[in-house]
Each structure stands twice: as C-alpha cells, then as structure tokens.
Amino acid sequence: MSDSLAHARTAAVATAEVVLDGDVARPSRLTVADLRSRPQRSAAVAFECATSGVRHHRFTGPLLHDVLTAAEPAFDPARRKDRLRFLIAVSGADGHRTLLSWAEIDPDFGRAPVLLAVAMDDSPLDSAGPQLVLPQDRCGARYVSGITAIRVNGGYSAWT
Template sequence: MPGTMLTRSAKRVLLPIFLFLLALSLCLLPGSVAQATTPAASAVPAVHKHVVVNGRVGHRLRLSFGDLRAFPQHTQDVDFLSGKGPEHHTYVGPLLLDVLKSAAPSFNPGIKNDSLRYAILIKASDGYESVLSWPEIDPNFGGKQALLAVSEDGVPLDSAGPRLTAPGDSRGGRYVFSVVSVTLIKIGD
C-alpha cells in the first residue's frame, strides 16, 4: 500500500532515532543484556599456563607455575568482602615484588624516588584488570605483600591460573583470578 510506506528520507531520520531509543531503553533496564551475558562469559576464563611480566623492565619474563614456585613462597591468611559475602582464604605464592624485581625494573637511579612514579597493571585471562602502585608493594613505603598465589586453601591453582592477592583490602576487587600478565608502567610518561 503506497499510503503506508515511508519515504527514504523519513527512514533516514527515523532509523537513528529508533536505534537511539532502543539503546537507551536497554541501558535503563535492570540487569541489561550486556550485564547478563558478561558473567557467563567470564565464569569459565581460558586458562593460560604462563604469566608474562613486561613493560618498563630490563627483560621480559614468561613464567610458568614451576617458575612461580621456584621463588620464595609466602603464606597469607586474608579476609575480604566479595559479591558472595565475606570470604576467608589462605594463599601461598611468591611476592609480586620479587617477581617484578627478577625482571629488573627500569627505574632511573639519577631521579630521586623514580620508583614512586610506577604502577603495576595486572590482567586476567578474561580481560579483567586491576592496578597496584610500586610504592604500595615496596617495603620502604607501603609494604603491601601482594602475592601471585599458586595455591588457595591448600588447592593448587594450576588449572585456574595464578591469583593476585591484595592483603588489607576490605573488598576483593583487586584479587585477580587467572593472571596472565603483569605490566610495569611509568605514570605520566
């Protein structure tokens, strides 16, 4: 029926409006489609057998679980709140500081406290990322004993991937599962 068909110019005007309203309505719904699919996709992240240490370091490392176990091991009892509620775990693994030092951070000795300008980006196999600062883990400043844990509650994490710990954090957001990379970044560079 010719009377009910839209002209091309009307379609060009109405289509963007329709798409905008559709996107807006999806954003306003509780638990949008994107939110509903994200947990399922990240519930079973791909397991990687190595952790890459890179960024502003003298030499890039590719560490296996065996390599991580070769570092001095530390045990940590931690409590934090997660989306599931309060959690208590015992982790064992090397200090993040020791792992990074083995890659020879590229701090400039000619600049006073150059290390204070560095951050550490931790990335998981599902794309989740978290950040710690170098002074936060440096024993001369914050001294947080973050681990790249190889076991949780006595269970090896070989099939799940190493886990970053952030002792002292009241929430578990920086306890990164299935760590695949540790990148040293100079801030403001």
Template structure:
C-alpha cells in the same frame, strides 16, 4: 607498547592505554604462571632513555604470566616455576560478589617476580620508583592497577602475592596463579587467571597533559 616515545600530537593516543589502565578495576578471581625469557637476578635497575625491549606476541598458554613494560628483561613465568620459588603465606579477609571471604593463600611475593624483570625507573629523580605502577591482567581482560609503593617492602608492609594455592589446594594451570592483595578489604584486585604484569611510569601521562 613503548610509553616513552611521546610527542605533543600523539600523547593522548599513546596514553589512552594509560588511562585505561588507571580506570581498570573489575570482577574475577583466579590466575596463571613463570618461564624466563631474559636473565634472572635483578633489583630495580637504573633508568635509561632507551625504550623497553619489545615483548613477544606469542600467545600465552594456561598457567603462564608475561612480565613486560618498562623493564630491562621481560620474561614469562609459569605456575609450575612459581611453585619452586620461595613461598609466603597470607591469611586474608575481603568482601566479594559472593559475600565475605576468608582464605589462606600461599605464593610468591609480587615484588620478587617483578625484580627479576629489572624495572626501569628514573634514578635521577628522588624516589623515582614512586612514579611507577603495575597493571595486572587476568581472565576475560580483567585488569587492576597497583602503585609501586604498595608492593615495594621499602615503602609498605603489604605483601601482594602471586598465589599458587588457596586454603592448601593448588591452583591448576587454568585457574592460577591468582594475584592476592592482603591489604584490600574488597576483592576487586584479587586478579584471577593472571596472565600479564605490566610495569609503567606515570610521567608521560602527567607531563603530557599540561
């Protein structure tokens, strides 16, 4: 989905999805994995006017997570591959439909996973990355949105994770990875059966509605 190719007549239609992303907040708890399609080591890349590469329409297998959107190198990561990356632990407390929850999760920082895909922000604008967001999709088309500043250690102390285990028990492919937001007091953004991370920018939505 290319958010950059917008004209006056098509702005609303093209960004109906953008509104849906920002409205997405829901129910669920478990996630999925990492297998590379592009190259690997990269930090936030300079923005270009070219559209982001198209992503594969191949159905995902359990335990796979597709990283796509406004990125230079879209790729897919598996749960098994996430286990091999540097791990971070987070002890969390939050409220869910099941009541008060208290767990310790272990996994990979979301920021590290996204850097590999080389997010494309407009470097010509001051702190261009602050115009960015990430939409996380899980099982049952459950979706939650994070502002880029929430996951970037240059702007926030929170450590959003793609968790590979809960309380020392590894997730299997049908359940993990799980997106974990330690700073949240409610569990709505703890996205289970995670299968897609989509990077976007708000400019087309904001500038297209005048």
C-alpha cells in the same frame, strides 16, 4: 568436540602463562611452576565479595615485589625516588584488570605483602593460573584470578 581439540584446550589451560613486560630489563613468561620455585609466603585472608559475602581463604605464593624486582624495572638511578612513578597493571583471563602503584608494594613505602598466589586453600592453581592477592584489602575487587599479564609502566614521566 574432537579428542584432539579437547586435548589442545586442556594443554593450553595446564600451561597457563603470565606475560611480564613493560618498562623492565628482563621481560618473561612465567608459569605457576616458575612462581612456585621462588621463596613462598602464606596469607590467611578475609575479604568481602559483592556476590557472595565475606570469603575466607589461605593463599601461598611469592611476593609480587620480589617477582617484579627480579624483572629489573627501569628505574632511573639519577632521579631521586624514581620508582614512585611506576604503575603495575594486572590482567586476568576473564578480562578482570586492576592497577597498583609501585609505592604500595615497595618495602620503603607501603610494604603491602601482595602475593602472586600459586595455591589457594592448599589447592594448586597450575591450571587456572596465579591469583593476585592483596591481604590488606577489605574488598576482593582487586583479587585477579587467572593472571595472564603483568605490565610495569613508568607512567608518570610526563609530570617532570
């Protein structure tokens, strides 16, 4: 591999971005540094991994709810509890995807302290990209590393 190609790949990894879009007024591209500038929470977690057993880690990052609220989801104020029909799709660089409901992370309902981790075990995730952390999950299947996209979708509008 040429030096310029290696440098280009290193630069691309070092500036990993998360595309935040969907039914939001303020879509954005976020880096780990952007996420680190927000109020941080820490969580010591233990979760089961199908391939390596129980894993123990400490993650730090902003709450997913806070990051998404700042993007101004397109909740309809004329519809009572409209936010409950919204879904959150999270995609990782390795193709891993998961789905959450707004109700899971909303303080008025599930209050799950879901993080967009910027550090794991005190090691920054700048080059790898942020990781979705669900401290309440027993299984690690919804922990998405190297997040590349978060899409907010008011998907249940067809029900009304």
